[in-house]
Amino acid sequence: MTTAERIRAVFADAGCTGRLHARRCDGNDEEVSLGGADRVVTASVYKLPLLLAYCRAVDAGRLDPLERLTLVPAECTPGPTGISALHDPVTMSRRDLATSMMTVSDNAAADLLLGEVGLGPIHELLESLGLTRTRLVGGTADIQRSLVQDTDTHSTIEAFAALADNDEAWTVSAYDPAYTSATAPEEMTALLSALWRGEVVSAEQTEFARSIMRRQVWPHRIAAGFPHRGVAVAGKTGTIGIIRNEAAVVEFPGEYPVAVAVFTRAARADPALPAVDAAIAEAARIAVTALRRALSAD
Template identity: 75%
Template sequence: MSAADRIRAVFADAGCTGWLHARRCDDSAAETSAAEISVGGDERVVIASVYKLALLVAFCRHVDAGRIDPTARLTVLPADCTPGPTGIAVLRDPVTMSLRDLATSMMTVSDNAAADVLLGETGLGPVEELLNDLGLTRTRIVGGTADLHRSLVRDTDTHTTAEAFATLAENDEAWSVSAYDPSYTSATTPEEMTRLLRALWAGRVLSPEQTDFVRSVMRRQVWPHRIAAAFPHRTVSVAGKTGTIGVIRNEVAVVEFPDEYPVAVAVFTRAARADPELPVVDAAITESARIAVTELRRPLLPPD
């Protein structure tokens, strides 16, 4: 059975729809690599908090261009922030942070409040410019987390974000909300996400300093239950970004074994159930990534 067929079986066993793309980050100068695995990799999917990766890169391009000082400090009032289970939104007192520390919190703990503050400083225009420059024509970011929450409240006919998420978690109701439809919300394809990661790891998007910043921040993501769970080895590095909203569970990452080519992998899922916690789907992301990365692992070739 091929790797793609085994991955399809994993998604089926977990009771979810899944899309995956993985590619080896080799030394080829070409934009794409022949060493890749795709399971619906060209289909558009809901990006969820994976959009924060594109925002981070757009922010870093501004830093490279001298348009933003990453050490500039902002004072943020938690009560005025986008709700979220992590980061600034769970604090009680005003927080003063540099822009690059806001970016770090956005990526490492998927801080919704930090992401919307950073989006306000960077703007959507530079994100769109980044996507256009890299030829990521099927990726679209329509707004930040606050915009997404407003759409959920509207679509569920509730009054607060908490009420909207509670309503979506009811399995007896088959909710059809714009946040679940890639035609109406921020969306991408798994292939475009691995193309972005490969370009980042090749140093073709940012300066060496900002490339190192993006890599180091992604390696510090705290969530161990999806792609990272497939590689619980001390010598293996997983640099990732998760995305979750309702029935949507995603992660994109670069997996690095010592003395091997890195492998970029993007896994997007939509569950059949709306439970806030679905370990079986997280495990499917883990196993599908393990299959794909294992298939693509190759030792680094010695220099000529």
């Protein structure tokens, strides 16, 4: 059984379809791909190119990372984590907002930074790297508005409750890469590989981006495939309804880092699908294992 066949079987056993791409971050052409060129919904993985566009704006002097901003949680984009989960106004620097966006997938921080960076510079960054199939149409607030409209509900809470009902078959724009922010797995690994080679932003901002990605708190997807001492997983998850994703770089000591991106669509709409999360971990483990190579191997 080939690597791709093994990965396909993992997804089938978990009750989901999956697209995956993996490559070493050394510029080598070797890859593992299962639908790696297919367009997929980003969900919160969109925060990765947003982060790098923010870092470029800092490099260019357009944004001051140390400037402090005050946010009122009740006025922010809703989300289960981050600023919108708080009760009182908070004041944070821009770089701490970026940190919260990546470590706990803070929707409020992401939408604030998106408003400051703008979609134009994000697309300029993607195009400069040849990532022509990745397009963002807005932030989390835009997605939530579309969900409320598509489910004919009155609030974000009601919309997500409707999506979680397995007795209803919802076709919403947030599930369709033609209508929402989308990418291809191979473009996310290309972006990560370029970042790890220091080709996207300055050395200072490269280290900042890598460090906060290594501090992502969610251990249940790609990180679960590598529970080994000394192994770092620097990633960004994305979840919306039946969509569960993650793009990450897996770093074994003394080896080339490997970028892997996994995008899935589940058959069921339950809010928690541990079998699918475990499939993302196992698929990533299979792909990364096939590409591992010691730094001294060259």
